Amino acid sequence: MSAFGGFWITLRTIFRRSFTQRYPQRGRELVTAPRYHGRHQLNRWPDGLEKCVGCELCAWACPADAIYIEAAANDDSERYSPGERYARVYQINYARCIFCGLCIEACPTRALTMTNEFKLADTSRAALRYDKDDLLAALSVGMVAPPHERLLGLDEQEYFAGLPPTGEPDKRIPSMDGRRPVETADARESRTKRSRGKGGE
Numbered sequence: 001m002s003a004f005g006g007f008w009i010t011l012r013t014i015f016r017r018s019f020t021q022r023y024p025q026r027g028r029e030l031v032t033a034p035r036y037h038g039r040h041q042l043n044r045w046p047d048g049l050e051k052c053v054g055c056e057l058c059a060w061a062c063p064a065d066a067i068y069i070e071a072a073a074n075d076d077s078e079r080y081s082p083g084e085r086y087a088r089v090y091q092i093n094y095a096r097c098i099f100c101g102l103c104i105e106a107c108p109t110r111a112l113t114m115t116n117e118f119k120l121a122d123t124s125r126a127a128l129r130y131d132k133d134d135l136l137a138a139l140s141v142g143m144v145a146p147p148h149e150r151l152l153g154l155d156e157q158e159y160f161a162g163l164p165p166t167g168e169p170d171k172r173i174p175s176m177d178g179r180r181p182v183e184t185a186d187a188r189e190s191r192t193k194r195s196r197g198k199g200g201e
């Protein structure tokens, strides 16, 4: 390439639109790619029970030792997940996490996934420790906040039998069967917030 050719490339590049951007841009950041690994989320079944069964596989898979779990047993009077156990304590330390995604690969129930949320910077180490309440997915329409019985079937087999084999989100509607659970204060508060949100739209 001649010297003139080299200068021409430089000149052309100077006026090309930049792909990089300053951060933060106060709400004008570009949307991340759909597969971007951001903040984690603990998912729920369509009846509101937690998918996490406290097996700790995610914690063992984590190369940065960023996940801490204490599991506890469910019983029919106080049930948080459809399985035998649930995560009584679930913490992720974002001062350690390197967003590699090995934990979500290890999770056998798809309880743990990663969202596109990337604005996690904070001013203290303590604020970078996310507890279960920070990570749990919000209740959506039709869900009831645990603890409550299984509303997608009375036993585990019935509960899991309708699981879509496609890997698509489970859209079953919880069957109340005349056994409508007592709504907890948390569920009531979350339902009120949702209806306020809809009224304000």
Ligand code: SF4
Pocket (backbone or CB within 6 Å): 061, 062, 063, 064, 065, 066, 067, 092, 096, 097, 098, 099, 100, 101, 102, 103, 104
């Ligand atoms: S994304 Fe990687 S580093 Fe972060 S918690 Fe999961 S396994 Fe650990």
Ligand code: SF4
Pocket (backbone or CB within 6 Å): 051, 052, 053, 054, 055, 056, 057, 058, 059, 069, 087, 106, 107, 108, 109, 110, 111, 112
């Ligand atoms: S998030 Fe998944 S892998 Fe981790 S404890 Fe819960 S069920 Fe097990």
